[in-house]
Amino acid sequence: xxxxxxCNTGLxxxxxxxxxxxxxxxxxxxxxxxxxGPCVGFEEPSLTLSLISGDRTYEQQAIKISKDHQSADLYxxxxxxxxxxxxxxxxERDVGxxxxxxxxxxxxxxxxxxxxxxxxxARKKLRLTKPQSALLEESFKIHSTLNPxxxxxxxxxxxxxxxxxEVWFQNRRAxxxxxxxxxxxxxxxxCCETLTDENRRLHxxxxxxxxxxxxxxxxxxxxxxxxxxxPSCERIGGGVGETPSKNAxxxxxxxxxxxxxxxxxxxx
DNA sequence: CCCGTCAAGATGCGAC
DNA sequence: GTCGCATCTTGACGGG
Numbered sequence: 001x002x003x004x005x006x007c008n009t010g011l012x013x014x015x016x017x018x019x020x021x022x023x024x025x026x027x028x029x030x031x032x033x034x035x036x037g038p039c040v041g042f043e044e045p046s047l048t049l050s051l052i053s054g055d056r057t058y059e060q061q062a063i064k065i066s067k068d069h070q071s072a073d074l075y076x077x078x079x080x081x082x083x084x085x086x087x088x089x090x091x092e093r094d095v096g097x098x099x100x101x102x103x104x105x106x107x108x109x110x111x112x113x114x115x116x117x118x119x120x121x122a123r124k125k126l127r128l129t130k131p132q133s134a135l136l137e138e139s140f141k142i143h144s145t146l147n148p149x150x151x152x153x154x155x156x157x158x159x160x161x162x163x164x165x166e167v168w169f170q171n172r173r174a175x176x177x178x179x180x181x182x183x184x185x186x187x188x189x190x191c192c193e194t195l196t197d198e199n200r201r202l203h204x205x206x207x208x209x210x211x212x213x214x215x216x217x218x219x220x221x222x223x224x225x226x227x228x229x230x231p232s233c234e235r236i237g238g239g240v241g242e243t244p245s246k247n248a249x250x251x252x253x254x255x256x257x258x259x260x261x262x263x264x265x266x267x268x
Numbered sequence: 269c270c271c272g273t274c275a276a277g278a279t280g281c282g283a284c
Numbered sequence: 285g286t287c288g289c290a291t292c293t294t295g296a297c298g299g300g
Contacts, residue, residue, distance in 0.1 A: 125276035126295055145269085166269095167296060174271070175294085 128168075132158050136165070140172050 128136070139146075139154055146154065146169055155162040 127277070128295080164295080168294090170269070170271095171294065171296085173269085177270095 126164065132160070136168055136172070140169065144173055144176075145169065 135154075135158060139150075143150070146165070151162045151165050155165045158165065
């Protein structure tokens with residue numbers, strides 16, 4: 001039993017993304033905008049099973065999976081609270097109680113040492129202080145990209161170099177996007193699982209409906225007005241005749257009723 | 269600006 | 285308590 005049989009029964013099983021009522025766009029977007037919930041922009045995946053039989057249309061509603069908005073705060077903030085440790089100190093957590101330097105003092109020495117060209121080209125790992133991270137996060141929430149003036153102002157306010165602010169924003173964007181991609185990926189996996197289950201269920205239902213139709217007399221099956229033709233194989237979808245010419249008149253007479261194959265991807 | 273990558277520093281955890 | 289190791293986080297860089 002193949003798809004030809006399905007076409008001949010007038011039953012249509014479709015799997016795809018159901019667009020919104022206005023059918024505006026079929027594109028899947030994964031734009032990882034800040035503050036956006038996961039999967040915003042996804043078309044809702046759906047499975048449909050239609051019986052094109054007279055005035056009866058049996059349609060399964062689209063599956064809707066909603067997800068809670070994920071907090072925009074994707075990253076730990078407390079890590080920045082940890083102090084900037086001296087390389088000579090084996091483990092700062094072991095001497096945490098001795099920490100007397102203020103964030104500002106550390107920041108100052110940090111920036112000075114950054115600006116001092118001591119001749120070494122080794123990368124220096126800066127750990128931003130908690131207030132610095134907080135301010136950067138705040139700015140990022142307002143605008144995820146900075147113009148030169150904003151960058152300058154922020155750098156001045158944070159006592160950092162503009163380049164450091166710029167790099168921080170670049171990293172923040174990249175990691176936000178990565179996180180969003182992971183979330184989207186998980187969502188799509190769940191969609192796939194759900195649709196697979198739904199597809200299986202609908203196939204079963206399709207078999208049952210076909211069995212029901214076979215049990216009916218031929219004249220009780222499909223009114224001629226609902227017969228459809230697949231544009232790709234030019235076969236009548238109503239399941240009555242073998243040759244296209246024999247039944248094609250129903251299409252010409254009722255073009256508006258030509259439903260299941262309007263979408264070429266739905267052709268059998 | 270984005271992307272991939274490196275690497276410093278932080279953190280967690282088991283062994284002793 | 286601390287040591288060693290694995291893993292994670294995140295600032296920085298180079299190339300496209």
